[in-house]
Amino acid sequence: MKHLNPYLTGGITPDWIDYLLAFQEAGADAVEIGLPFSDPMLDGATIQQASDQALRRGASVTSILADLTAARDRIRIPLIAMTYANLVFHHPTARPHAGGTVPGREPQDAGTTPGREPADGTAPGREPEAGDTTPGRKPEADGTTPGREPEALRLAEDGGTRAAGAARRSSSGPDGAAHSGETGPDRAAHGSEPDAGDAASGGGPEAFCRRLAAAGFSGLIVPDVPIDELDQLEAAAAASGIDLILLAAPVTPPDRLAEIGARSRNFVYAVSVMATTGERDALAESAAPLADRIKAVTDLPVLIGFGISTPAQAAEAARAGDGVVIGAALMRRVLDGASPADLRVEVAAFRTALDQLDQEVPAAPAHAEISGDRR
Numbered sequence: 001m002k003h004l005n006p007y008l009t010g011g012i013t014p015d016w017i018d019y020l021l022a023f024q025e026a027g028a029d030a031v032e033i034g035l036p037f038s039d040p041m042l043d044g045a046t047i048q049q050a051s052d053q054a055l056r057r058g059a060s061v062t063s064i065l066a067d068l069t070a071a072r073d074r075i076r077i078p079l080i081a082m083t084y085a086n087l088v089f090h091h092p093t094a095r096p097h098a099g100g101t102v103p104g105r106e107p108q109d110a111g112t113t114p115g116r117e118p119a120d121g122t123a124p125g126r127e128p129e130a131g132d133t134t135p136g137r138k139p140e141a142d143g144t145t146p147g148r149e150p151e152a153l154r155l156a157e158d159g160g161t162r163a164a165g166a167a168r169r170s171s172s173g174p175d176g177a178a179h180s181g182e183t184g185p186d187r188a189a190h191g192s193e194p195d196a197g198d199a200a201s202g203g204g205p206e207a208f209c210r211r212l213a214a215a216g217f218s219g220l221i222v223p224d225v226p227i228d229e230l231d232q233l234e235a236a237a238a239a240s241g242i243d244l245i246l247l248a249a250p251v252t253p254p255d256r257l258a259e260i261g262a263r264s265r266n267f268v269y270a271v272s273v274m275a276t277t278g279e280r281d282a283l284a285e286s287a288a289p290l291a292d293r294i295k296a297v298t299d300l301p302v303l304i305g306f307g308i309s310t311p312a313q314a315a316e317a318a319r320a321g322d323g324v325v326i327g328a329a330l331m332r333r334v335l336d337g338a339s340p341a342d343l344r345v346e347v348a349a350f351r352t353a354l355d356q357l358d359q360e361v362p363a364a365p366a367h368a369e370i371s372g373d374r375r
Contacts, residue, residue: 002354003267003303003323004314005080006330006347007032009050010067011059017071019334022344024077027351032221032325033068035061035083041224046328049335061087065215072216080219080245081212088208088222088233205236213240219266221245227259234263247271250290254297261298268294270304270321288320295321311353318354326350 006023010016010033023031036051036059061083068079212220220242225233227246237244243265248257250271261268272287287304294302304317305325314324326347333343 002318002357003029003301004347004351004354005030005032005303005323005325006350007034007047007082007325007327009034009036009047009054009331009334010064011036011054011057012050012331012334013053014057015340016054017067018340019343021071021074022340023347024075026344026347027355028077028347029323030078030080030219032080032082032327033064033217035064035081035087037084037087040084046332046335050331053335061211065211068215068217075216078218079216080221080243081217082221082223085222085224088205088225205233206239209233209236209240209242213242217242219243219245221247221269223247227256227263230263237265245269248290248294252293254293257293258297261294261300264298264300267301267303267322268298269325270294270302272304272306272308272317287317291317291321311349314350315353315357318357323354324350 004027006028008016008019008023008031013019020031020033034047034051036054038051038055040048040051068075209220218241220237222233222244230244234244244263245266245268246260246264247269248260248271252260270287270290272290291302291304301322303323303325304321305327307328308314308317308324308326309329314326317324330343330346333346338346
């Protein structure tokens with residue numbers, strides 16, 4: 001049986017739990033719940049918009065977990081949290097005071113970090129990030145620069161994105177205020193600052209994972225923690241009975257891919273294309289070869305995501321892998337005003353497409369012609 005894991009941004013609407021229940025009724029095997037963050041480096045425009053809408057509504061880790069806890073007796077399928085390192089590792093003692101200061105640090109000039117040059121959007125010795133331009137270069141239509149991968153997809157070499165804490169471009173949160181977008185265990189969360197009750201983040205990954213488990217989660221995806229920095233989160237997740245799910249991308253080198261296969265739990269998330277999440281007209285040509293490479297190094301199921309927008313694309317991806325993750329296509333419908341009943345029909349169509357694969361009869365192998373007398 002092929003796995004169907006639809007994605008839902010937590011808190012996107014007042015009745016967001018009804019969408020979760022609709023996904024369940026439509027045949028989802030698990031649901032990936034996005035804990036909204038104002039600078040979601042892996043996500044494209046649709047999921048960013050969904051996160052912004054949830055944040056404008058006041059959604060937080062605490063409110064989302066409370067909603068899930070209240071509905072727990074109605075939820076029968078596994079839940080997987082998807083979020084970013086700031087919400088996992090954030091400590092309230094590192095939260096900036098008024099004026100942008102942090103206890104134990106001298107005040108910095110606006111837009112600066114200790115030990116760094118002030119802000120022109122770049123870090124010393126590094127090229128400008130996506131959204132900036134370099135003399136003599138013209139940005140592409142997708143916001144990238146010729147010869148450079150999209151910022152979000154530097155996840156390929158280590159099962160997450162590039163090292164947590166790396167400097168990133170300035171961007172705007174849902175309130176339009178600029179924030180640095182830096183990520184990592186040593187940074188305060190930006191934009192989607194945890195509310196006062198979000199001790200889950202304040203207590204580090206151990207407390208965070210305990211609270212996820214208490215609310216009914218069984219899996220966790222944190223794409224911006226590289227595999228070289230995974231130990232603390234890996235131990236915290238295991239201690240709370242949470243499966244830490246790792247990502248692999250088309251350019252992941254063989255040694256990293258083997259490590260991802262060995263350390264991921266439940267399944268390996270195959271990022272089908274070197275781009276952010278979003279709807280696409282066709283399944284990326286890199287999806288099937290990536291699934292084959294992952295299957296060669298692990299016995300875990302391989303679920304393909306990023307850009308899967310139609311039931312036909314889902315079926316094509318599932319032939320190569322063991323299932324699919326559907327995100328932007330569904331969140332676009334929610335943003336456009338589709339009801340939980342509408343989404344139940346949408347997800348059921350994906351379920352039907354995947355179930356039909358199980359009914360396909362493999363083509364019989366061709367037999368070589370044998371010469372000679374056939375009387």
